[in-house]
Amino acid sequence: MSALQAGAPFQHSGRNITQLMQTLMYALLPGIFASLWFFGFGILINIAIAITFAVLAEAAMLRLRNRDIRSHLGDRSALVTALLFAIAIPPGSPWWLVALGIVFAIVIVKHLYGGLGQNPFNPAMCGYAMLLLAFPLEMTGWHIPFEVITEPQSTDNLGILILTAEREFLSPLSWGGFKQALLLAFPFVASGVIDISEFVDGLAMATPLIEFKMAGKSAILAARESGASLFARESETAWEIINISYLFGGLFLLYKKIISWHIPLAIIATVFVLAALFYAPGSVAIYGTPYLHLFGSATMIGAFFIATDPVSAATTRPGKLVYGIVIGVSIYAIRVWGSYLDSIAFAVLFGNFCAPVLDQYCRPRIFGHGLRSKSRPNEAPVNRE
Amino acid sequence: MSTLKQLASKFLGHDSVFARRTAGGIQPPPFKEHSLRSRIMSTPIPPQLTIPIGPESSGEITRLVDIADQVLKYQKLAVISFSAKGRSDVPVHAPTSGVITSIENSIVADHSQQQQLCINLTVDGHDEALLLKPHTNHSQLSSADLVALIRDAGVIGMGGAGFPTADKLSAYSVLPIEFLIINAAECEPYISADEALLRERANRVVLGAEILKRACAAQRCIIAIEDTKPDAIAAIKQALLNEASNQQCCELVIVPSKYPAGSEKQLIQCATGIEIATGQHPTEHGIIMHNVGTAYAAYEAIIEGKPCISRFTTLCGQALKTPKNFEVLIGTAVGFLFELCGIEANKKQKSIVGGSLMGSELGNDKAATCKTTNCLIAASSNELQAPKAERACIRCGYCADACPSKLLPQQLFAFSKTLDTTQLLEHGILDCIECGACDYVCPSQLPLVSTYKESKKLIETRRQSLEYSDYWQQRFQFRQYRVKKEKDQALSRKLDAPLQSMQAAERAPKNKNNEADFISKEQASRDIAAAVARVKARRNEKNK
Numbered sequence: 001m002s003a004l005q006a007g008a009p010f011q012h013s014g015r016n017i018t019q020l021m022q023t024l025m026y027a028l029l030p031g032i033f034a035s036l037w038f039f040g041f042g043i044l045i046n047i048a049i050a051i052t053f054a055v056l057a058e059a060a061m062l063r064l065r066n067r068d069i070r071s072h073l074g075d076r077s078a079l080v081t082a083l084l085f086a087i088a089i090p091p092g093s094p095w096w097l098v099a100l101g102i103v104f105a106i107v108i109v110k111h112l113y114g115g116l117g118q119n120p121f122n123p124a125m126c127g128y129a130m131l132l133l134a135f136p137l138e139m140t141g142w143h144i145p146f147e148v149i150t151e152p153q154s155t156d157n158l159g160i161l162i163l164t165a166e167r168e169f170l171s172p173l174s175w176g177g178f179k180q181a182l183l184l185a186f187p188f189v190a191s192g193v194i195d196i197s198e199f200v201d202g203l204a205m206a207t208p209l210i211e212f213k214m215a216g217k218s219a220i221l222a223a224r225e226s227g228a229s230l231f232a233r234e235s236e237t238a239w240e241i242i243n244i245s246y247l248f249g250g251l252f253l254l255y256k257k258i259i260s261w262h263i264p265l266a267i268i269a270t271v272f273v274l275a276a277l278f279y280a281p282g283s284v285a286i287y288g289t290p291y292l293h294l295f296g297s298a299t300m301i302g303a304f305f306i307a308t309d310p311v312s313a314a315t316t317r318p319g320k321l322v323y324g325i326v327i328g329v330s331i332y333a334i335r336v337w338g339s340y341l342d343s344i345a346f347a348v349l350f351g352n353f354c355a356p357v358l359d360q361y362c363r364p365r366i367f368g369h370g371l372r373s374k375s376r377p378n379e380a381p382v383n384r385e
Numbered sequence: 386m387s388t389l390k391q392l393a394s395k396f397l398g399h400d401s402v403f404a405r406r407t408a409g410g411i412q413p414p415p416f417k418e419h420s421l422r423s424r425i426m427s428t429p430i431p432p433q434l435t436i437p438i439g440p441e442s443s444g445e446i447t448r449l450v451d452i453a454d455q456v457l458k459y460q461k462l463a464v465i466s467f468s469a470k471g472r473s474d475v476p477v478h479a480p481t482s483g484v485i486t487s488i489e490n491s492i493v494a495d496h497s498q499q500q501q502l503c504i505n506l507t508v509d510g511h512d513e514a515l516l517l518k519p520h521t522n523h524s525q526l527s528s529a530d531l532v533a534l535i536r537d538a539g540v541i542g543m544g545g546a547g548f549p550t551a552d553k554l555s556a557y558s559v560l561p562i563e564f565l566i567i568n569a570a571e572c573e574p575y576i577s578a579d580e581a582l583l584r585e586r587a588n589r590v591v592l593g594a595e596i597l598k599r600a601c602a603a604q605r606c607i608i609a610i611e612d613t614k615p616d617a618i619a620a621i622k623q624a625l626l627n628e629a630s631n632q633q634c635c636e637l638v639i640v641p642s643k644y645p646a647g648s649e650k651q652l653i654q655c656a657t658g659i660e661i662a663t664g665q666h667p668t669e670h671g672i673i674m675h676n677v678g679t680a681y682a683a684y685e686a687i688i689e690g691k692p693c694i695s696r697f698t699t700l701c702g703q704a705l706k707t708p709k710n711f712e713v714l715i716g717t718a719v720g721f722l723f724e725l726c727g728i729e730a731n732k733k734q735k736s737i738v739g740g741s742l743m744g745s746e747l748g749n750d751k752a753a754t755c756k757t758t759n760c761l762i763a764a765s766s767n768e769l770q771a772p773k774a775e776r777a778c779i780r781c782g783y784c785a786d787a788c789p790s791k792l793l794p795q796q797l798f799a800f801s802k803t804l805d806t807t808q809l810l811e812h813g814i815l816d817c818i819e820c821g822a823c824d825y826v827c828p829s830q831l832p833l834v835s836t837y838k839e840s841k842k843l844i845e846t847r848r849q850s851l852e853y854s855d856y857w858q859q860r861f862q863f864r865q866y867r868v869k870k871e872k873d874q875a876l877s878r879k880l881d882a883p884l885q886s887m888q889a890a891e892r893a894p895k896n897k898n899n900e901a902d903f904i905s906k907e908q909a910s911r912d913i914a915a916a917v918a919r920v921k922a923r924r925n926e927k928n929k
């Protein structure tokens with residue numbers, strides 16, 4: 001049997017999974033840098049912890065499953081999962097939180113379902129959702145390093161600190177910021193040396209979403225109106241800038257043809273349309289402007305990086321569009337009517353849940369199938385001069 | 386709309402036919418420049434030719450010569466008859482003069498690489514030829530004459546399918562043909578034979594196209610070529626100008642370069658906008674497609690009266706010092722051609738017949754070229770290596786974006802793994818044209834096409850076994866029915882004597898041989914009449 005089996009085609013585009021994952025990581029860089037700028041070293045520490053545990057967990061699972069560790073680890077898919085997960089986790093989270101989440105993601109969500117290509121759910125988002133359900137308190141505060149000059153005045157009814165003008169930002173990129181981030185991540189190092197409880201409380205900042213439900217104005221616009229620098233940490237433009245960075249990363253992926261436009265466009269369009277429909281200037285506080293829905297929270301990273309994870313997404317073109325719409329609706333619904341603080345993870349998981357059905361029922365029309373009527377020669381659509 | 390197109394064509398300088406978008410496709414690096422560097426050359430006559438007649442399974446082969454016969458160039462050697470398949474005969478001619486040494490099965494350089502019955506010809510080097518009967522003025526010949534001449538010249542589809550050209554042409558007698566499309570969209574990497582042919586002999590190709598057009602009584606002839614071949618396009622344009630006296634015999638349509646633009650149904654859609662439904666034949670839409678090489682062969686068959694004894698073949702690959710396009714005599718050994726191109730034997734890692742995406746590996750360089758051998762690649766070890774890092778499918782969907790048939794290769798792959806033939810058919814595996822575009826883009830480097838080929842085989846065997854079991858089930862059911870019927874008959878015979886006698890009466894004439902000796906014909910008919918009357922009377926009584 002033979003020569004034929006030896007297999008055409010002989011030529012290959014040279015693309016491989018490693019390249020794909022690598023490009024994905026590059027595309028995440030702008031967003032990561034923006035986060036680094038605004039939130040300090042917390043995110044890098046998250047990434048470092050997540051990658052370490054992801055690699056360990058992946059290697060262990062590959063070993064258990066009798067796969068070649070070198071080559072499978074080399075495809076970088078575990079690294080991408082770790083990166084996406086680390087970005088989603090609030091900076092300044094304790095190390096065990098990050099470790100637990102990523103190990104859950106790699107071991108249970110990825111490998112117990114059959115490894116790369118087989119997992120029906122997005123591992124990073126599953127890990128995130130698990131943590132959100134199990135440790136809601138730890139997952140809701142975003143820490144910004146700053147030195148407390150005067151004691152905070154009050155807290156709102158949710159028990160979250162209302163930030164007042166009395167705080168003084170410590171540059172998150174300074175040595176002090178780094179130390180704080182480190183201590184937050186590894187509290188056991190600090191115990192006995194300093195009493196960290198003081199600044200742990202003081203550092204909690206509202207998650208973007210809460211801020212969002214309360215405020216209702218673009219921070220970038222506000223900053224421009226007040227003449228503040230867009231990149232100054234005080235101007236609270238952080239989320240918008242970060243989202244825009246992820247948007248650029250996403251556009252880079254589109255340009256590189258790593259992802260197709262269907263899912264991001266469907267999500268963004270859906271969120272935009274819903275936000276525009278429900279937006280009523282009187283009740284800004286509840287619904288938020290379309291702009292804030294797109295750029296005020298994690299919509300961009302969700303649309304370009306998380307929902308497009310190929311393994312767990314719908315794979316047909318029409319399916320991708322529907323999948324994006326499902327996620328977009330879920331994002332908006334969870335945000336506005338739901339009680340969870342973050343919507344992306346659950347929305348994506350819900351989309352994952354629908355994906356197999358979408359793949360089965362939303363299929364493109366096969367070439368030469370389902371033609372309505374046989375067009376006869378004399379109807380050939382060519383001009384006949 | 387048409388005025389718009391006219392306007393546009395004025396500005397763009399194209400012809401009035403526009404290319405339309407087709408689904409999917411990839412743009413692999415073409416690697417054609419090496420073989421296009423030199424002009425087409427004729428090979429020297431090799432000392433030995435192995436002329437394939439056809440796989441024994443394909444049809445009935447009538448040999449016209451025998452071992453030790455002396456044959457002349459152009460002499461008919463054999464005829465393959467496809468009458469069982471409703472096709473006409475294809476003759477095979479001697480490419481040069483010599484003596485027939487043996488007739489045996491050997492391997493042939495084509496896609497299927499089956500063993501074919503071949504005539505071994507030891508060349509005498511004199512190249513003594515039969516006299517040819519050229520028809521310089523083809524317009525005097527009728528369509529039927531042209532088709533007959535083309536059939537007699539043994540022309541078959543030079544693009545690769547190898548379907549007898551005359552059969553395709555004669556479709557006109559059943560269906561009106563509007564378009565004849567000359568396929569010059571040679572999209573597969575490495576192959577450049579058609580492009581070279583157009584560059585150098587566009588006039589003859591255009592003339593050949595005209596002949597084909599007349600032979601199939603087509604209203605229009607479209608030459609479809611990819612936009613990446615400017616030299617060939619210029620040559621065609623020039624040739625069309627030269628033919629201008631003949632008022633617009635052909636139109637040129639320039640199609641966007643992508644693989645597989647030259648695939649039949651894709652090119653039809655691209656050039657005419659007509660989508661051929663699955664299971665339909667292009668002729669049902671009044672379309673016939675022929676390859677450039679076929680047009681050239683038609684030109685030779687009519688204008689020069691020369692039978693098809695050679696073809697244009699690309700020789701390329703990094704193991705060759707001087708890759709080029711050859712006019713190859715049918716039956717030349719692959720190894721001989723490689724030698725002519727200065728093969729570095731130690732560099733050659735494998736030989737491929739066909740292009741890099743749909744070709745197949747050639748096990749043996751002794752294989753003979755046949756009428757469909759369009760390309761031979763002597764690949765060195767750093768080209769055309771199958772990727773080794775096969776991974777799990779990550780469902781990225783790149784394959785679906787590349788698929789010209791708009792299939793979902795990732796789903797087909799998954800269903801192939803689980804042998805789910807129902808889903809495979811549902812997802813249109815039979816519409817896969819095995820172009821390999823999905824394979825080419827797959828980042829997991831999965832062997833998709835080979836998997837589909839296996840699946841198709843599986844589906845075929847399942848279908849056959851199903852048919853087989855259906856057949857026996859029918860037989861069985863019929864037997865049961867028959868047994869039951871016989872039983873019933875026996876019963877009714879016992880119960881109903883009059884009926885029996887009637888049956889006997891019916892049977893009587895048939896059993897003449899046995900009974901005629903005893904009963905005369907009249908006697909019998911009288912008896913029958915009486916019996917029938919009796920039965921009728923009794924029935925009437927009963928009814929009352």
Ligand code: SF4
Nearest residue numbers: 778780781782784827
């Ligand atoms: S290109 Fe390969 S990995 Fe991607 S979906 Fe298709 S088969 Fe799967």
Ligand code: SF4
Nearest residue numbers: 788817818820821823
């Ligand atoms: S080989 Fe088949 S499935 Fe793959 S791209 Fe070509 S037609 Fe589509």
